[in-house]
Amino acid sequence: MSDRTVVPPYAPSLTDERETLPQEARALIVLNPFAGQAAALRQNVAAARDVWLAHGWTVDVETTRLAGDGARLAREAALHGYDVVVAAGGDGTINEVVNGLAGTRAALAALPVGTVNVWVRELGLPLEPRAAAEALLQARRRRIDLGRAGDRYFLLMAGIGFDAAVVNEVRSEEKRRLGALAYVVRAFDLALRYRGRRARITLDGRVIRGRVLLVVIGNSQLYGGVFKITARACIDDGLLDVCIIKGDSLAEAPLRLLSILRQRYNLDPRIEYHRARTIRIATRGALPVQVDGDQSGFTPMTFTVAPGALYALLPHTPPADDLLRAAPPRRRRVWQRMIGWMVRRAVLPDEAGRRGAPAASHQV
Numbered sequence: 001m002s003d004r005t006v007v008p009p010y011a012p013s014l015t016d017e018r019e020t021l022p023q024e025a026r027a028l029i030v031l032n033p034f035a036g037q038a039a040a041l042r043q044n045v046a047a048a049r050d051v052w053l054a055h056g057w058t059v060d061v062e063t064t065r066l067a068g069d070g071a072r073l074a075r076e077a078a079l080h081g082y083d084v085v086v087a088a089g090g091d092g093t094i095n096e097v098v099n100g101l102a103g104t105r106a107a108l109a110a111l112p113v114g115t116v117n118v119w120v121r122e123l124g125l126p127l128e129p130r131a132a133a134e135a136l137l138q139a140r141r142r143r144i145d146l147g148r149a150g151d152r153y154f155l156l157m158a159g160i161g162f163d164a165a166v167v168n169e170v171r172s173e174e175k176r177r178l179g180a181l182a183y184v185v186r187a188f189d190l191a192l193r194y195r196g197r198r199a200r201i202t203l204d205g206r207v208i209r210g211r212v213l214l215v216v217i218g219n220s221q222l223y224g225g226v227f228k229i230t231a232r233a234c235i236d237d238g239l240l241d242v243c244i245i246k247g248d249s250l251a252e253a254p255l256r257l258l259s260i261l262r263q264r265y266n267l268d269p270r271i272e273y274h275r276a277r278t279i280r281i282a283t284r285g286a287l288p289v290q291v292d293g294d295q296s297g298f299t300p301m302t303f304t305v306a307p308g309a310l311y312a313l314l315p316h317t318p319p320a321d322d323l324l325r326a327a328p329p330r331r332r333r334v335w336q337r338m339i340g341w342m343v344r345r346a347v348l349p350d351e352a353g354r355r356g357a358p359a360a361s362h363q364v
């Protein structure tokens with residue numbers, strides 16, 4: 001377990017499905033003073049706080065002193081009866097707050113004051129903090145699923161392989177200076193030398209073998225705030241979406257990216273898309289794992305879903321609504337499916353180098 005997060009056990013004892021917060025809601029803002037562009041941070045948080053105070057909420061603010069404080073503060077807030085805990089930071093701070101709130105009655109909210117703000121973008125909330133605070137007043141309180149990577153919860157996704165290696169290489173000074181561009185610079189730098197690694201991926205008991213560049217296990221859809229890798233993920237379906245990108249070198253990355261953007265997942269023989277409750281990933285040599293954009297251990301690791309483990313404030317807008325509705329699988333014609341099947345059988349070697357790795361039955 002990561003020593004900087006407090007991870008309570010999931011207790012599926014929540015029954016209250018109230019849709020909106022009470023007019024006189026109690027909110028705690030958990031502020032990471034180092035998140036995003038720190039200069040305007042306190043001013044932005046104060047502006048959001050004023051919006052909520054004017055609406056009748058009671059709003060307290062706690063500042064994190066160390067990494068890991070977010071989980072503790074959120075947990076304590078839930079125990080003290082706060083209705084909502086607002087993560088004022090990036091997705092790393094949201095992840096900490098989520099780890100404190102899982103299994104409690106307090107709802108998660110977030111302000112766009114981090115570097116990338118994937119969760120805020122995923123929900124379609126305004127990226128201006130005061131406007132986001134206003135939009136959150138109209139939001140509904142909903143139960144959603146969380147993923148677990150080992151014993152750490154995640155809200156967005158876990159990445160195994162290339163992206164986690166990039167996260168490991170980005171230094172915090174670089175992130176402060178360049179913002180989201182720091183990831184792009186590191187990704188280009190690493191891409192030239194990165195090689196796929198042999199992996200054994202077990203999806204609810206079904207085994208897939210092959211050389212993988214990246215596996216993304218998505219609870220939600222948006223990846224890195226830019227595009228969707230697990231585009232069919234639904235945040236309350238009790239399942240995780242798994243996108244496996246196979247290959248040896250990132251020279252093929254543009255082709256893979258094109259297939260992902262067009263959602264041609266199982267038509268491209270190098271991209272498999274599945275849904276599962278439990279995913280076990282073992283690799284030849286340890287591979288780094290990132291959860292919600294922060295480094296979080298190495299393979300082998302087991303990933304599970306915790307259905308309905310978190311209350312969250314979700315706005316009434318299309319992007320958030322899409323997350324609550326699983327996108328139907330794209331219809332493929334019979335000849336397309338046959339070609340996909342034949343190419344997979346002919347092209348993809350399994351771990352022992354044999355051609356014809358079996359296709360899993362729960363592809364979507």
Ligand SMILES: Nc1ncnc2c1ncn2[C@@H]1O[C@H](COP(=O)(O)OP(=O)(O)OP(=O)(O)O)[C@@H](O)[C@H]1O
Pocket residue numbers: 032033034035036037064065066067068070089090091092093094096113114115116117118175293294
């Ligand atoms: N007081 C603190 N001192 C040091 N680290 C902290 C503190 N509070 C939180 N952290 C850690 O800082 C990390 C990065 O913060 P966070 O993700 O919130 O901001 P960001 O990196 O600017 O945004 P994004 O995730 O959108 O890129 C988190 O993993 C969190 O654990």
